[in-house]
Amino acid sequence: MRRTDPEGQGPVRYGPPSPDDGLPVLPELSAVLAAAAARGGSEPVGGGPGLLDAACGHWARRGLSAGPERVVAAPGAPSLLVALTAALGGDVLVPRPCAAWWAPYARLLGRPVFHVATPAECGGVPDPYALLETVRRVRDEGGDPRLLVLSVADDPTATVAPPEALHEAVEAAADEGLHLISDETWRDTVHAPHDTMWLSPAEMLPDRVTVVTDLAGALLPPGWPAAIARFPEGDVGDGLHARVLDVLTALGARVAAPVAAAACYALPEPAxxxxxxxxxxxxxxxxxxxxxxxxxxxxxxxxxxxxxxxxxxxxxxxxxxxxxxxxxxxxxxxxxxxxxxxxxxxxxxxxxxxxxxxxxxxxxxxxxxxxxxxxxxxxxxxxxxxxxxxxxxxxxxxxxxxxxxxxxxxxxxxx
The missing domain is CATH 3.90.1150.10 (Aspartate Aminotransferase, domain 1)
Known part of the structure; x- marks a missing residue:
């Protein structure tokens, strides 16, 4: 039988891990974690006030304002994606290719996953015509597509979707009534930030986009699991926020207190x-x-x-x-x-x-x-x-x- 889980890669169904930066932990972060090491507990489900305030400030500096009532923290982006997929229900659409960890969590919940081709110039977002055709086909076959997961700064392709390609994909998703999860884990790793136009889907479709950021992308080591989600305003966002907290509670998905301390230090982005x-x-x-x-x-x-x-x-x-x-x-x-x-x-x-x-x-x-x-x-x-x-x-x-x-x-x- 062909080997499918070589060291460092994980089984095809659930791996491989996200790319590591390969660098030592920032000393200031290590000091914060060490100082909090005696705190053996964890944050409340969804994150405590300090962590949520830090997350709100992080997004406000990126043009995505939100109050603490629209933010949730969890021990890594996978637990957030599980909670969001469970809360939204229905079938899931993702680009082809996409981050290796997206589809397994939908399968875990018994949700069908449909891959959609991407445009020639980038990965991370679906081609709008391919998206419309996939949604039509799934519905014709009795499916119920409700959720599209995408990423402007993409793993695995390392591309940044240009605003026009993103706008077309978001517009097509909106026409079909899909909810979007924008994985913005790699947002702060853009190689030429002054020369690259970045737009979040949440700026284009503010009432139907939930933003997820795993802090392992730029701020924390991957072994210190912490991630944040920002929900849209209005009844849709309020209901989704409540259901996600229910799922996180059932999972016991809480951020460990020392990791929360490190996140509270990193999110305000000190020098x-x-x-x-x-x-x-x-x-x-x-x-x-x-x-x-x-x-x-x-x-x-x-x-x-x-x-x-x-x-x-x-x-x-x-x-x-x-x-x-x-x-x-x-x-x-x-x-x-x-x-x-x-x-x-x-x-x-x-x-x-x-x-x-x-x-x-x-x-x-x-x-x-x-x-x-x-x-x-x-x-x-x-x-x-x-x-x-x-x-x-x-x-x-x-x-x-x-x-x-x-x-x-x-x-x-x-x-």
Missing amino acids: PVTDRVAATVRLHARVAAAVHTAVVSAGALARPPQAGRHLYVDLGPLRSALGAHGVGDAQDLEEFLTARLGMPAPGGHRFGDDLGALRVRLSTGALLAGTDGELEECLSSTTPLELPHVHRALITLKSVFDDLRDDAQRWEPPR
């Missing part, structure tokens, strides 16, 4: 946090650009990464070379590249993509692996790609892809 976020984004943007150059030079396809700590690569043009190594689908490709690169390279099938398509997500954090001292040097260096351990990792990656390009050229039929 140490903003400086670390900016340095981390710059570092990963440089590494992602170098990886993009390497894979495209070898003949693979990839949209230029615009956000996050990853990029999405299509090795379809190298299929002949990969076939000589016994690679025929995304699972084979995942195992092949994981072994060659010495780092997880989860296949596109884990993100709802076609198994037959030769696509993978590559994470930049894995290329930074080193001692704490080397990692701190990555953050402070003006030329991080020239640091020995990063340079070696990039050379290895480039060599693997260059070998595939050379193999593909040898397998090309003579003209």
Whole structure:
């Protein structure tokens, strides 16, 4: 039986984890957590006043004002998505590809999940015509589509949806009466924030969009689970907020007190946090650009990464070379590249993509692996790609892809 749960990737049905930044914890955050370590309890369900106020301030600075009565905190975005999916009911629509953790929670609740193609220029949001056709088909077959999950700054594609593509998708969803969940986990990891136009679906459709942000995207380490949700105004939002609290209560989904203390420190974005976020984004943007150059030079396809700590690569043009190594689908490709690169390279099938398509997500954090001292040097260096351990990792990656390009050229039929 083919192995489907290599270390660091998780089973196809439930993995892989989100890309890690690969860096040491910010010392100021560690100090806050340590100071609160003696607090063995947890926040009230939905978050205590201090955490909710901090979340409101975080969103207000991003143009999404909300009072505490419209905000909920939970131990990670997955618990929020479970609660929202349970509260909204009906069938779920997601882009293809999409974050690996979205669909399993709908399946857990017995809800059908339908993947919708994305436009050529980006991932994360559905093509509006494909969305309308999918909704029509699902309803014709007796389904009940109610929920669309999307992300402007996307995992796995690392793209940022342009406002026009987002507006068309949101307009199509509104025409069909869908509720939207906007996963804005990667919002603060945009590589060129001054050159990238960012709009939240909640600005376009304020009465039908719930925003979810996992603080592991930019503010907290992934092992300290905390996430926040912002509900729309009005009766729809009020009812959804109440039902989500009911589900979180049933799940016992409470943020641990020390983690809440760290979140309360990070959400107002004091200088140490903003400086670390900016340095981390710059570092990963440089590494992602170098990886993009390497894979495209070898003949693979990839949209230029615009956000996050990853990029999405299509090795379809190298299929002949990969076939000589016994690679025929995304699972084979995942195992092949994981072994060659010495780092997880989860296949596109884990993100709802076609198994037959030769696509993978590559994470930049894995290329930074080193001692704490080397990692701190990555953050402070003006030329991080020239640091020995990063340079070696990039050379290895480039060599693997260059070998595939050379193999593909040898397998090309003579003209």
